[in-house]
Amino acid sequence: MTARASLLFVLISAAAQAASPCTAAKPECTEWIVFGGGPARSLIYRTHALDTRDAAVVRALIVIHGMNRDADNYFKDATAAAFLAGALEDTVVIAPRIASAAGGSCRDVLAPNEVSWPCNIWRSGGAAVSDAKVTSFDFTDEILRQLASKAAFPNLKAIVVTGHSAGGQYAERYAMSNTVHEKLGVPVTYVVSNPSSYAYLDALRPAADAAAFAPYADAANCPTYDRWPYGLQNRVGYTSQIGEGQLKRQMASRPVTYLLGELDTLPLAGFDSSCPAMAQGPSRLARGQSWAKYVNQQFGAHHQVVVVPMCGHNARCMYTSDAALPVLFPKP
Numbered sequence: 001m002t003a004r005a006s007l008l009f010v011l012i013s014a015a016a017q018a019a020s021p022c023t024a025a026k027p028e029c030t031e032w033i034v035f036g037g038g039p040a041r042s043l044i045y046r047t048h049a050l051d052t053r054d055a056a057v058v059r060a061l062i063v064i065h066g067m068n069r070d071a072d073n074y075f076k077d078a079t080a081a082a083f084l085a086g087a088l089e090d091t092v093v094i095a096p097r098i099a100s101a102a103g104g105s106c107r108d109v110l111a112p113n114e115v116s117w118p119c120n121i122w123r124s125g126g127a128a129v130s131d132a133k134v135t136s137f138d139f140t141d142e143i144l145r146q147l148a149s150k151a152a153f154p155n156l157k158a159i160v161v162t163g164h165s166a167g168g169q170y171a172e173r174y175a176m177s178n179t180v181h182e183k184l185g186v187p188v189t190y191v192v193s194n195p196s197s198y199a200y201l202d203a204l205r206p207a208a209d210a211a212a213f214a215p216y217a218d219a220a221n222c223p224t225y226d227r228w229p230y231g232l233q234n235r236v237g238y239t240s241q242i243g244e245g246q247l248k249r250q251m252a253s254r255p256v257t258y259l260l261g262e263l264d265t266l267p268l269a270g271f272d273s274s275c276p277a278m279a280q281g282p283s284r285l286a287r288g289q290s291w292a293k294y295v296n297q298q299f300g301a302h303h304q305v306v307v308v309p310m311c312g313h314n315a316r317c318m319y320t321s322d323a324a325l326p327v328l329f330p331k332p
Contacts, residue, residue, distance in 0.1 A: 019054050021047040021088045023079045025072035033096070033142050035134050039113040042099070042139055045075035047082070048092040050152050057153040058332040059087070062094045062143060064163030064170045066315065067123075067270050069108060071097035074167070074315060078328075081319040085329040092153060096139055098122045102129050115139075123169040124199070124229035125177060125238030136170070137238040141180050148184035157332035159188045162259075164315040165270065168195030173229060176251040177239045191327055193259040193318050194284050196272035198291040200231045201248050201299060205279045206290040213294055222275035230276035252299040257327050260288040260305060263312035271313075284313065 022029040025045060032041040048054050061082070065074040075095035082088045098117050100106035106119035116129040117136050125137040140161060150156055163171035175190035176199060203226055204213040216225050228235040232244050239247065265283040267273055281287035288305070295301045306327060311317040318324055 019048060019052065021079070021082075021093075022049075023047060023083075023088070025075050029075070033139065033146075035115070035131070035138065035142065040115050040128075040131050040134060041113050042115050043071070043097040043111070044143065045071055045095040045097070046092060047079060047088065047094075048152070050092075050146055053152055053154070054092075055153075055155050056090050057092050058090045058155050059158040059329065060092045060094065060147050060153070060156060060160070061328055062096070062140060062159070062161045063319075064096065064140075064161075064167030065098070066163075066165035066167050069098055069100060069106070071095040074164070077316045077319050080316065081325060081328055084320055085325040087329040091329060092147070094143060096143065098136055098139065100129070121229070121237065123166045124173050127237050135238040137174055137178060140174060141178060144178075144180055144184055144188065148186045150186075156186055158330050159184075159186055160191055160328055160330070161188060162191035162193060162319075162328065163195075164193040164318060165195065165313065168193045169197060169229070171195075172256075173199050173239070175254050175256050176247055177242055178250075179242070181250070181254060187255075189255045189257070189330065191257050191259055191324075192288075193315070194261055194264050194288070194313055196270070196284055196287070197230055197277045197280055198287065199229050200226065200280070200291075201244075201251060201295070203231070204294065204298065206281055206286075206294070210281065210286065210290055213298065216279050218275070218279070222279060224274075225276040225279045227276070230280070248299060251295060252301040255303075256301070257304040257306055258288045258292050259318055259324055259327065260285050260307050261311040261313060261318055262307050262309050266312070269313040 034041045063074050063078040065071045078093045099108040101116045102119040118126045122136040125135050128134045172192045205216040207214050227233045264285045292305045308321045308323045
């Protein structure tokens with residue numbers, strides 16, 4: 001082999017090698033998702049750059065943070081899970097930062113042109129405070145489109161969208177309502193972990209013994225029980241443009257797994273004790289089990305439930321459990 005051929009071989013081999021995953025919750029592991037050509041943008045943490053070709057990546061995991069909007073911590077949890085699954089090298093882990101400077105408990109410091117999302121309704125596809133034309137579900141839509149283009153990851157074969165707690169609410173409602181799922185050309189699954197509530201598809205709710213479903217007995221005293229985001233009435237944001245029939249069909253047809261903590265039975269950590277949430281059950285665990293039974297029995301879905309032993313309302317415990325790893329990192 002000539003010296004020139006040897007050099008060419010070395011260069012080709014180096015280019016073919018996978019880039020080392022970026023696993024620190026620091027600026028070097030972030031980039032921006034730009035909406036509609038800009039300048040509006042939102043930040044993501046990621047293990048592999050979305051603008052650099054990497055043929056070794058075969059799956060993507062998008063992890064939505066909880067009510068504290070701590071994408072950096074969720075990035076750490078998700079990369080820890082990827083390490084335990086032996087999937088750091090061939091998985092791009094993405095943790096979007098749904099930042100909010102809307103006031104009250106939402107006082108995030110924003111970068112120039114960074115979108116400010118609503119303090120609470122970001123978890124159900126609400127419109128941005130700073131741009132009414134963009135919703136929080138558009139954020140994940142754009143990430144999915146970039147992944148599915150395969151410009152960076154030509155061998156991508158599976159995408160998982162998950163969220164825990166408030167992020168679990170986001171993931172459940174996003175699974176139901178997004179309009180890109182069937183257009184991507186890459187299979188997407190959804191993992192909904194320990195949310196406080198679900199968006200029911202009709203007026204039925206779990207009966208007192210949780211064995212069946214019936215019209216909500218206390219509807220007169222809880223008129224909001226069937227309003228968005230607890231039901232389909234009075235929808236706003238992303239879902240307001242989608243018909244009820246389409247939402248029901250999408251929820252039933254899409255692959256969803258509910259990741260529920262065996263010990264998530266106490267009203268802790270931002271537990272929703274409002275009347276529309278209590279109509280769905282007494283605890284997060286009970287609500288998740290009832291919802292899965294409801295959507296499977298009433299709408300013919302084939303959703304799965306995985307109860308994680310010895311975990312309560314804790315994202316790291318949930319995501320790094322042996323029960324969760326094969327769901328979060330499916331074999332391509």
